[in-house]
Amino acid sequence: xxxxxxxxxxxxxxxxxxxxxxxxxxxxxxxxxxPDTILPGQGVSRIRALKDYFPNLEGTRSDSxxxxxxxxxxxxxxxxLGGTHPNEPAGFLxxxxxxxxxxxxxxxxxxxxxxxxxGFTCTDPLExxxxxxxxxxxxxxxxxxxxxxxxxxxxxxxxxxxYRHFPSGQQLSGNETRNLNRAYPGKSDGxxxxxxxxxxxxxxxxxxxxxxxxxxxxxxxxxxxxxxxxHEKGRELAAGALLGLELENLPYALELSPPNxxxxxxxxxxxxxPAIPFLLETTNPVQGRLRGRTGASLAVDGQDRQYRxxxxxxxxxxxxxxxxxxxxxxxxxxxxAIQAVLETYNELHPEGRVELEGIPSYEEIIRNGVGSLxx
Amino acid sequence: xxxxxxxxxxxxAVFTAAVFVWKLPSGLALVLSAAAxxxxxxxxLPVRHLVEGSFGYLDxxxxxxxAMVLMKVVEAGGAxxxxxxxxxxxxxxxxxxxxxxxxxxxxxxxxxxGLSSACILTTGALVAPALQAxxxxxxxxxxxxxFLAVLGMVAPPINIPVMIIGGGVDMPYVGFDxxxxxxxxPIAILTALYYxxxxxxxxxxxxxxxxxxxxxxxRHGMKLFLPLGLVVALMLSIRLFPQWVPDIGIPLIFxxxxxxxxxxxxxxxxxxxxxxxxxxxxxxxGILVGVGMFVQIMTLTGVRGFLAVGALQxxxxxxxxxxxxxxxxxxxxxxxxSVLGVPLVYVFLGKNEIVIASALSLIAGIGDLxxxxxxLCSFAAQIVGEKNPWRxxxxxxxxxxxxxxxxxxxxxxxxxxxxxx
Amino acid sequence: xxxTVAHAFVCLFIFLLYPGTSPLPAQAADKLPQPVxxxxxxxxxxxxxxxxxCKKLSLQAKSQPLAKPADLQGIGTLMVVSGFSTKGLGAAGxxxxxxxxxxxxxLDAAREKKIRVITLHIGGKARRGGQSDDFNRLAAEASERLxxxxxxxxxQFFSSLAAGKKIPIDLVDKISDAMQPLGKIF
Numbered sequence: 009x010x011x012x013x014x015x016x017x018x019x020x021x022x023x024x025x026x027x028x029x030x031x032x033x034x035x036x037x038x039x040x041x042x043p044d045t046i047l048p049g050q051g052v053s054r055i056r057a058l059k060d061y062f063p064n065l066e067g068t069r070s071d072s073x074x075x076x077x078x079x080x081x082x083x084x085x086x087x088x089l090g091g092t093h094p095n096e097p098a099g100f101l102x103x104x105x106x107x108x109x110x111x112x113x114x115x116x117x118x119x120x121x122x123x124x125x126x127g128f129t130c131t132d133p134l135e136x137x138x139x140x141x142x143x144x145x146x147x148x149x150x151x152x153x154x155x156x157x158x159x160x161x162x163x164x165x166x167x168x169x170x171y172r173h174f175p176s177g178q179q180l181s182g183n184e185t186r187n188l189n190r191a192y193p194g195k196s197d198g199x200x201x202x203x204x205x206x207x208x209x210x211x212x213x214x215x216x217x218x219x220x221x222x223x224x225x226x227x228x229x230x231x232x233x234x235x236x237x238x239h240e241k242g243r244e245l246a247a248g249a250l251l252g253l254e255l256e257n258l259p260y261a262l263e264l265s266p267p268n269x270x271x272x273x274x275x276x277x278x279x280x281x282p283a284i285p286f287l288l289e290t291t292n293p294v295q296g297r298l299r300g301r302t303g304a305s306l307a308v309d310g311q312d313r314q315y316r317x318x319x320x321x322x323x324x325x326x327x328x329x330x331x332x333x334x335x336x337x338x339x340x341x342x343x344x345a346i347q348a349v350l351e352t353y354n355e356l357h358p359e360g361r362v363e364l365e366g367i368p369s370y371e372e373i374i375r376n377g378v379g380s381l382x383x
Numbered sequence: 384x385x386x387x388x389x390x391x392x393x394x395x396a397v398f399t400a401a402v403f404v405w406k407l408p409s410g411l412a413l414v415l416s417a418a419a420x421x422x423x424x425x426x427x428l429p430v431r432h433l434v435e436g437s438f439g440y441l442d443x444x445x446x447x448x449x450a451m452v453l454m455k456v457v458e459a460g461g462a463x464x465x466x467x468x469x470x471x472x473x474x475x476x477x478x479x480x481x482x483x484x485x486x487x488x489x490x491x492x493x494x495x496x497g498l499s500s501a502c503i504l505t506t507g508a509l510v511a512p513a514l515q516a517x518x519x520x521x522x523x524x525x526x527x528x529x530f531l532a533v534l535g536m537v538a539p540p541i542n543i544p545v546m547i548i549g550g551g552v553d554m555p556y557v558g559f560d561x562x563x564x565x566x567x568x569p570i571a572i573l574t575a576l577y578y579x580x581x582x583x584x585x586x587x588x589x590x591x592x593x594x595x596x597x598x599x600x601x602r603h604g605m606k607l608f609l610p611l612g613l614v615v616a617l618m619l620s621i622r623l624f625p626q627w628v629p630d631i632g633i634p635l636i637f638x639x640x641x642x643x644x645x646x647x648x649x650x651x652x653x654x655x656x657x658x659x660x661x662x663x664x665x666x667x668x669g670i671l672v673g674v675g676m677f678v679q680i681m682t683l684t685g686v687r688g689f690l691a692v693g694a695l696q697x698x699x700x701x702x703x704x705x706x707x708x709x710x711x712x713x714x715x716x717x718x719x720x721s722v723l724g725v726p727l728v729y730v731f732l733g734k735n736e737i738v739i740a741s742a743l744s745l746i747a748g749i750g751d752l753x754x755x756x757x758x759l760c761s762f763a764a765q766i767v768g769e770k771n772p773w774r775x776x777x778x779x780x781x782x783x784x785x786x787x788x789x790x791x792x793x794x795x796x797x798x799x800x801x802x803x804x
Numbered sequence: 805x806x807x808t809v810a811h812a813f814v815c816l817f818i819f820l821l822y823p824g825t826s827p828l829p830a831q832a833a834d835k836l837p838q839p840v841x842x843x844x845x846x847x848x849x850x851x852x853x854x855x856x857x858c859k860k861l862s863l864q865a866k867s868q869p870l871a872k873p874a875d876l877q878g879i880g881t882l883m884v885v886s887g888f889s890t891k892g893l894g895a896a897g898x899x900x901x902x903x904x905x906x907x908x909x910x911l912d913a914a915r916e917k918k919i920r921v922i923t924l925h926i927g928g929k930a931r932r933g934g935q936s937d938d939f940n941r942l943a944a945e946a947s948e949r950l951x952x953x954x955x956x957x958x959x960q961f962f963s964s965l966a967a968g969k970k971i972p973i974d975l976v977d978k979i980s981d982a983m984q985p986l987g988k989i990f
Contacts, residue, residue: 033434133439134675134718136432136683166442168630169497170541170622177625179556181546229726230552231930240895247852251860251980259978261930262849266894269555297551297722298692300387300685301424314688321696324729325929733934736890 040129040139044152046073046104046121047383051111051366053078058120061214062207064196069160070204072125074211075107076118083115083362084218084353087283088346089208091122092188092222092273094155095137097307098290098338099223101152102346105339105367105381115362118215123208123222124188126159126200137294141304143335145382154307157295158186163200174198176270189222192276212281219245219353219362220283222273223342225292228315233327235261236345237287239278246286248352249345256370258344288345290338291327298326310334339381340373385423387689394420394677394686398755410669413755417676424684436679440671442634443500447664447671447762449637450504453610455660456641457509460648462607464596467513471595475586482575482583485510489528490571493535495618496633497543499716499751502532503762505614511766516594519582522771525763526778527578531571532759533748533786536716538567540622544720544744551725554736561804562741562793570789574782603648610644667761674756678718691722695730702730703794707787711749714756719747734797742793749783752776836920836989837880840865845884845907846939847892850927854885857983863990870896870906873913881920881990882910886943887931900935907939911946922989923947925962926979928955937961945969949989951982 048055056074059066072091090103103121110117122128131137131154142151161167167182174195184190186201194205212220226233238246243264250260265274265285277285293299293312300314310333319326329337347364354361373381385393397419401412417436421429457463474481489510492501507528514524536542539560546556599607617636620628645653681687690709697705706727713719724743731739751759753776760772760779769775793800840863844851851869858865865883868875869892876882884907893903914921923943925931932940944950944965950973952962957975966973974985 029430029434033431036431037435131435133435134678134682136679139431166445166632166634169543169633170546170630172625179546181543181550181556184550227551229729231729231732243849243852244856247849247856250853251856254978255980259928261927262853263889263891264849264895266891267897268894296688297725298688298695300688302683302685312688314685314692318692318695318726321692323695323702324726324732 036139037130040131040153040155044122044128045150047108048075049108049110049366049383051077051109052107058204058207058211061210062196062203064203065207068200069126069129069163070124070200072120072122074118074120076116077106077110077112078116079112079114079363081114083360084357085116085118085215086350086362087118087120087212087215087217087220089120089123089220089222089273091120091128091155092124093157093224094122094124094127094153095132095135095157095295096223096225096292097141097152097154098225098292098335098342099288101335101378101381102223102339102342105343105378108383109366109381111365113363113365115360117362117364118211118217120208120211124155124159124201124204126163126204127157127186127188128153128155130156130160130162132156132158136302138302138304138307141307143308143379143382144377145379147383150379150382154304158183159188159201159204161186173271174202178270180271189224189273190271192271192273193280209277209280212277212283217281217283219349220273220277220285221346221349222277222285222287224287224289225295225338226289227296227298228291228293228326228328228333229296229298229318229324230289231325232261232263233289233291234259234341235263235289236349237263237265237274237289239265239274239285241278242284242286245284245349245352245356248355249348252348252351253345256344258341258370260345286349288342290341291333292338293328293333308335310338334378336374336378339378340370343367343373344370385425387685390420390424390684391681391686391689393423394681408666408669409755409757409761410666410671410673413670413673413677417673417680420677420680420684420686426683429680429683432679432683433676436676437672439675439678443498444668444671445634446498446637447500447504447668448661449634449641450501451660451664452657453614453637453641453644453660454504454508455656455663456644456653457610459651459656460607460610460644461596461599461603462611462644462648463509464512465598465600465607466509467516468592468595468598469600470510471513471516471586471591472588475588475591478583478586479576479579482579483572485514486531486571486575489531490535490538490567492618493532494538495541495622497536497541497546498633499532499536499748499759500762501633502535503528503759503766505611507532507763508766512595513591515767516591517583517586519578521767521769522774523578523582523778525760525767525769525775526782527574528766529752529759529763529775530574530779530782532763533716533751534567534571534574536751537563537745537748538571539563542741542744544716544724544747545740547717547720548724548728548740548743551721552728552736554728554740558737559741562738562800563744565800565803566741566745566789566793570782570786573785577782599648606647609647610640613643614640663765667758667765670756670758670761674715677755678715687722691726694723695726703791706743706746706794707791710743710746711753711783711787713747713750714753715758716744716748716751719750720744723747731794731797734794735801738793738797738800742790742797745786745793746790749786752779752783836922838864838990839879840881840883840990841871841875841879842867842883842885843871843910844869844892845886845903845923845943846888846931846936847896847898847903848885848887848889848927848931849892850887850924850931851885853926853979854883854924857979857986858883861983861987861990863986870898871910872906873909876910876913876917876919879919881922882914884911884921884923884943884947886923886925886936886940887927888934888936888939889931904938904942907942911942915946921947922949922951924982925950925952925956926982928953929958932956932961941965944971947971950974951976951985953977953979953982
């Protein structure tokens with residue numbers, strides 16, 4: 009028998025090819041550990057981090073910056089969370105836009121653009137997601153990471169087969185273990201995701217947040233899109249906001265948080281803290297199950313032939329504009345909806361108003377693109 | 384830059400050529416097919432996507448590897464033969480009862496873990512020698528345990544495809560026990576009786592026992608079953624007492640069982656046995672790695688969406704037929720549940736969504752038997768020593784047809800089914 | 805001649821009184837009485853929006869999504885907001901059948917107590933078809949007036965029901981436009 013029979017040479021060659029591919033891909037994966045650049049605007053008065061509320065997060069992938077925009081004048085405290093799901097870029101970018109462009113004239117705003125920081129360090133296998141997308145801002149080309157819906161599996165691998173929510177005991181599929189928006193109220197000695205949820209709950213309590221927004225996107229086939237989901241406490245504010253938004257031709261649906269579905273921000277923030285929670289949804293073809301070719305341009309332009317066809321078939325309700333669902337429209341919607349809720353709040357609480365300045369109108373955002381909101 | 388149908392055609396053509404003309408292993412054929420799809424779609428050779436996709440089923444790969452080690456250990460220690468022997472001696476007088484017992488026994492690990500492969504690799508492997516000794520041909524035994532594995536995955540209390548669908552439509556995993564019971568248990572009994580009347584006549588005990596390895600119960604006593612007892616006890620206690628028992632994951636449970644098996648039966652050398660287990664699992668693990676790449680490229684190039692939208696566009700009369708044909712064609716219960724299961728719940732909005740999701744999980748479950756991966760058929764082929772997994776798939780066809788009919792009937796009559804319980 | 809004029813007046817009078825055919829705005833004389841009880845048929849969150857509309861119109865109204873017959877005490881008009889929501893039912897902790905029974909009992913009690921009933925459908929397409937339409941039909945058929953946002957009537961579900969039962973209907977383009985007919989009838 010020869011020392012190097014052909015099958016052994018073939019196996020060695022294949023191994024070498026696999027090793028080279030892994031080396032190359034490993035480099036690509038590691039690139040996602042580099043943080044996104046967020047440029048605080050004039051309105052930012054100080055920057056803290058989630059670890060300041062729960063020191064256990066220090067030095068972990070889950071610690072994340074918390075931006076304070078304080079007016080110095082009395083008024084309510086408003087929290088805006090972006091990036092709960094890092095594959096929903098409009099929620100993240102709307103929060104970044106607030107940090108980079110907003111000025112607060114009364115009350116104060118706290119913004120966490122990357123609530124699930126860990127999820128920004130990886131993508132979801134089998135989804136074919138891009139690792140990043142780029143936009144032209146007011147001064148330069150900005151590139152942001154496109155992450156995974158859930159936290160990086162490296163943190164708590166492997167997922168259990170069944171995810172059991174703490175403290176309700178509710179059972180969900182094991183991959184929800186790393187989903188921040190199924191983890192509230194969190195657990196100080198739990199998984200990394202439960203710890204992140206715990207830190208955010210603590211932030212809401214410590215900072216005496218009055219109104220809290222969790223910015224999301226959903227696949228176009230999900231019925232709860234262009235929707236405000238709120239706790240019983242927020243019913244009136246959401247209804248008022250919805251009427252205001254409708255007058256501006258931005259139709260929204262109002263959904264109440266089901267009390268028997270646990271772990272979600274609109275349920276647990278409302279039950280466990282004095283804050284009134286609102287979860288906002290826009291439509292995002294890049295995370296949809298019916299989408300066609302997947303890539304950075306789909307994330308930014310939101311143009312997808314398969315969704316157009318699915319909508320034309322009329323078999324199911326699909327929220328998709330035939331011209332596409334660009335980021336500008338989705339970010340614009342988030343920013344307008346936040347303002348509409350705050351306007352209603354101001355109407356109902358004239359004694360303690362929150363006043364914001366520096367966000368262009370929805371029409372301007374559509375006209376000038378989402379980059380116009382960024383430095 | 385080709386459009387989706389062309390990309391799909393190229394991927395399928397390369398896969399077929401690689402398997403049937405170049406005689407490559409299925410796993411490698413899937414890798415080539417994925418790469419060809421990406422090139423055709425104008426994505427170049429997306430190394431990052433290919434490697435990322437290969438991790439898509441990493442957890443399943445680990446479960447399979449450790450399960451094979453466990454089964455080889457249990458076989459070498461003598462527990463496997465002893466169980467088959469005991470089962471036959473205990474129930475040979477009542478062949479129908481024997482077959483029904485075997486059916487639920489095989490389904491049990493799947494019901495507990497939600498994993499179809501666990502059924503074949505554990506209880507399926509335990510009963511396979513006994514069933515073969517009864518005179519059932521190897522391919523038929525393989526088809527029986529492969530099909531029961533699907534039912535085990537779908538049966539309550541744990542059904543991962545339903546959880547995946549539920550995760551997509553914000554539906555908590557509550558109230559599924561009865562519809563899932565209804566979707567699986569009657570079919571399981573029917574399957575057991577079908578095989579019993581097709582293959583098993585009166586059982587002559589001595590003849591059957593002579594074909595099985597001897598029972599080592601007298602020599603080792605109950606200690607022999609300790610590894611399997613440990614595995615079942617750990618799986619059960621994680622489910623029953625989650626507040627006290629941490630979920631250490633199925634692979635670690637299997638490994639603990641395997642380590643226990645070193646000391647509880649006949650003496651054997653662990654490393655060669657473990658290596659043999661991994662060697663036998665390699666082709667299937669290769670397929671899973673290849674399927675991961677294949678699915679990732681299908682998603683990247685838009686072929687996945689093209690298939691899903693194509694299914695949804697079917698006219699109402701053809702929709703159910705389309706579901707029955709296309710969902711299994713995804714070749715994976717999980718993939719079919721996520722890609723088609725979630726939108727289909729919305730298509731049938733207004734009907735009882737718990738029954739709909741249960742029925743869809745049954746139809747999606749069939750995907751685990753189907754090519755390209757033919758996951759369960761390949762496993763079963765290995766367990767029963769059948770070279771050609773396609774023969775196992777062919778033997779499964781009558782029961783697949785019955786399941787699809789049950790699934791479609793449940794969808795059409797969802798509200799009436801809901802009133803049954 | 806006098807007789808003809810008298811006949812003409814009588815005809816005009818009948819014409820004006822006849823619901824749905826009047827060219828005049830909802831009869832100024834026949835305003836719906838307040839206070840208004842706003843309740844749901846199907847537990848969608850649209851009740852909250854209807855409450856907001858009433859607030860903006862300064863109507864004397866209270867919202868009780870799960871109102872029972874006893875809650876009709878002292879009520880002038882029952883405003884039913886129809887549309888089914890699984891989330892809403894979950895939030896209220898009731899099943900679809902229980903909700904159906906409650907709505908039927910409420911509407912029956914209103915009829916017995918001669919309380920005026922109107923239906924608002926403001927949820928558009930999302931609150932149509934499937935399980936929603938059972939509630940939509942139940943509420944609409946028991947009402948003396950319907951106010952419907954047009955996207956919920958693309959298949960003329962409400963307008964043909966209204967025509968069949970001779971119930972006046974106001975189709976509006978947006979939810980906020982419902983304030984106009986509401987302002988006129990209250």
